Amino acid sequence: xxxxxFLRACRRxxxxxTPVWFMRQAxxxxxEYRRIRGEGSILExxxxxxxxxxxTMQPVRRYGVDAAIxxxxxxxxxxxxxxxxxxxxxxGPVIERPFRSEADLARLRPLDAEADVxxxxxxxxxxxxxxxxxxxPLIGFAGAPFTLASYLIEGGPTRDFVLTKALMHxxxxxxxxxLDALATLSLGFLSAxxxxxxxxxxxxxxxxxxxxxxxxxxxxxxxSRRVLEGMAGADVPRIHFGxxxxxLLELMASAGADVVGVDWRVPLGEARRRVGPERAVQGNxxxxxxxxxxxxxxxxxxxxxxxxxxxxxxxxxxxxxVLPETDPAVLERVVELVHTETAR
Amino acid sequence: xxxxxFLRACRRxxxxxTPVWFMRQAxxxxxEYRRIRGEGSILExxxxxxxxxxxTMQPVRRYGVDAAIxxxxxxxxxxxxxxxxxxxxxxGPVIERPFRSEADLARLRPLDAEADVxxxxxxxxxxxxxxxxxxxPLIGFAGAPFTLASYLIEGGPTRDFVLTKALMHxxxxxxxxxLDALATLSLGFLSAxxxxxxxxxxxxxxxxxxxxxxxxxxxxxxxSRRVLEGMAGADVPRIHFGxxxxxLLELMASAGADVVGVDWRVPLGEARRRVGPERAVQGNxxxxxxxxxxxxxxxxxxxxxxxxxxxxxxxxxxxxxVLPETDPAVLERVVELVHTETAR
Numbered sequence: 001x002x003x004x005x006f007l008r009a010c011r012r013x014x015x016x017x018t019p020v021w022f023m024r025q026a027x028x029x030x031x032e033y034r035r036i037r038g039e040g041s042i043l044e045x046x047x048x049x050x051x052x053x054x055x056t057m058q059p060v061r062r063y064g065v066d067a068a069i070x071x072x073x074x075x076x077x078x079x080x081x082x083x084x085x086x087x088x089x090x091x092g093p094v095i096e097r098p099f100r101s102e103a104d105l106a107r108l109r110p111l112d113a114e115a116d117v118x119x120x121x122x123x124x125x126x127x128x129x130x131x132x133x134x135x136x137p138l139i140g141f142a143g144a145p146f147t148l149a150s151y152l153i154e155g156g157p158t159r160d161f162v163l164t165k166a167l168m169h170x171x172x173x174x175x176x177x178x179l180d181a182l183a184t185l186s187l188g189f190l191s192a193x194x195x196x197x198x199x200x201x202x203x204x205x206x207x208x209x210x211x212x213x214x215x216x217x218x219x220x221x222x223x224s225r226r227v228l229e230g231m232a233g234a235d236v237p238r239i240h241f242g243x244x245x246x247x248l249l250e251l252m253a254s255a256g257a258d259v260v261g262v263d264w265r266v267p268l269g270e271a272r273r274r275v276g277p278e279r280a281v282q283g284n285x286x287x288x289x290x291x292x293x294x295x296x297x298x299x300x301x302x303x304x305x306x307x308x309x310x311x312x313x314x315x316x317x318x319x320x321x322v323l324p325e326t327d328p329a330v331l332e333r334v335v336e337l338v339h340t341e342t343a344r
Numbered sequence: 345x346x347x348x349x350f351l352r353a354c355r356r357x358x359x360x361x362t363p364v365w366f367m368r369q370a371x372x373x374x375x376e377y378r379r380i381r382g383e384g385s386i387l388e389x390x391x392x393x394x395x396x397x398x399x400t401m402q403p404v405r406r407y408g409v410d411a412a413i414x415x416x417x418x419x420x421x422x423x424x425x426x427x428x429x430x431x432x433x434x435x436g437p438v439i440e441r442p443f444r445s446e447a448d449l450a451r452l453r454p455l456d457a458e459a460d461v462x463x464x465x466x467x468x469x470x471x472x473x474x475x476x477x478x479x480x481p482l483i484g485f486a487g488a489p490f491t492l493a494s495y496l497i498e499g500g501p502t503r504d505f506v507l508t509k510a511l512m513h514x515x516x517x518x519x520x521x522x523l524d525a526l527a528t529l530s531l532g533f534l535s536a537x538x539x540x541x542x543x544x545x546x547x548x549x550x551x552x553x554x555x556x557x558x559x560x561x562x563x564x565x566x567x568s569r570r571v572l573e574g575m576a577g578a579d580v581p582r583i584h585f586g587x588x589x590x591x592l593l594e595l596m597a598s599a600g601a602d603v604v605g606v607d608w609r610v611p612l613g614e615a616r617r618r619v620g621p622e623r624a625v626q627g628n629x630x631x632x633x634x635x636x637x638x639x640x641x642x643x644x645x646x647x648x649x650x651x652x653x654x655x656x657x658x659x660x661x662x663x664x665x666v667l668p669e670t671d672p673a674v675l676e677r678v679v680e681l682v683h684t685e686t687a688r
Contacts, residue, residue, distance in 0.1 A: 160631070160632055160667060161632060162632045162635045162636075162667065162669070165630065165632040165633065165636060166632070166635060166636035166637070166640065169633065169636050169640040169643070169644070170636050170637050170639070170640050209588070209609070211609070212608045212609055212611065212630065213609075213611065214611070214647070244553070244588055246590035246591035246609075247590035247609045247610055264556045265553070265555075265556055265557075265590075265591045266591055267556065267557065267558070286509065286556065287504070288504055288505060288506045288509040288510070289509065289513065291506045291510060292506075292509060292510035292513050292514050293510070293514050295514070296510065296513040296514050299513070300513070303558070323504060323506065325506075
């Protein structure tokens, strides 16, 4: 498995071809996913190891990607410790009783993986065998403290982060205790996935791009760093990703990840310069390009490869998750194109 | 009027105090606005010069801001030439028949201000007298070609700009003809407002931040430049603003504006360096800060002033529009604080 081109690229070692995977590759774009998922809550599918393992495998078979990512969700550990979360189709995570005050800290506790998320452990174990035969590593993941906090505080997805920023600025003590509890939770969730056999981890701080650099640096970065540095001993590559982080790239890169994921807003050549030679980069085809017909997807895929250059340390990915309306055939061709164009 | 601190700051001349105004200062945060607006479409209020002038004046009286901005909307000229647009409460502009193909170009034509938007001309004329007595300049505005195009193509607000990007990449010829028509429309709309007495103009490319720098440079910037350079002869300051433009700042600054507006994601010190000494900056208090209690709003207002420094060429504003739930008393105190702190 250490010969995996995905793991090698994460470690900035030379590869035979640039590895490719897609955020949300397991999901609604695939007809085989829609068939198996049915109508229930996505959390139910995640709690069923047979279903979750099958959904994780689907894009590996279909696309020939170089890594699998566990079918799960960043709110899974929150739901597992009983915070009261569901995922509403078309809306996203909804929190039953949002985080409002000091008293709500008592509703957060570290994860006891065996007791709280046995189904995740079982899914990872199932997958590791099946993927191992294919030589494809499994990526585990968790939400970063800020992004998790934004859901807990807002009660669901938000555009303006009004309540989140109000708490961050008006009660930094409580804010830090909340993010500290979430860092512990995420660390426990990542550790459990690695202990069960995940070969890499990604920490999603999807919404960090809503912040000014000074606030990110003072109120968010230390907590993300605790998660990423807490995983240092696990000896698996750590990827750190957020959307719209053009103003934060150096800071995010300093959080301790081996690989920094960027969306399409920052060309990869610039991203490489800004994150420095000690880190690999991941990205960054605009998911919208995959809905603009093959000639466009092809041209923009080539542009990503040109911007990334030929130095080791590039994992090809989209700049954000696969859009549900994407034609799987386009993603298949993207994988093929990246592999062909980068054959060394 | 040329002694106005707002106009002087736009021209990077020394001022007695840093001028302040707020994007969307005329709007839902004000109880007097909600009273006068009633339940009808916002376009109806815009079409009534008495109502539109009164709404424009409300924040000037309430907040003591240093500039008024015409109560209008970026889709007004589109509606006026009969493209079929309405503004749905809680959703935003909705296009009856979205732009789909070459044939739809025929539905766009230059603005004949006297015939198409006589109510805008009349509103501006009314305001110029009333504001002139107070020494407060009126800002006219228009949507930039890209942001207008995104509404026309998507049919309404969008998160992913899938159809917009598909057209931009798959049919650059049609894309350029569309943006050219929209540039002509915006130029006509701005010219009409200036001819009627507006003392400055702002070109809103609110959603340009969705783009990669190369696409912005090749497919968007030339059209915005045509609008801004087309206004050069009018001898009024030109402001250019977009949200989440950390990756585009130098390019946006090169479009020809005198003032570059930035949101809270880029500290103003950095913004000044990046837009260069030939341009003023406008911004950039996070609107969310105004909903976090006065101590937070105060601290973050002071931070904006520190980041802006004392060199001439700063217009204080929010980093995006006033949020509807904002307490007007907070905005009043922000104006007071900026004026007190920057008294020279």
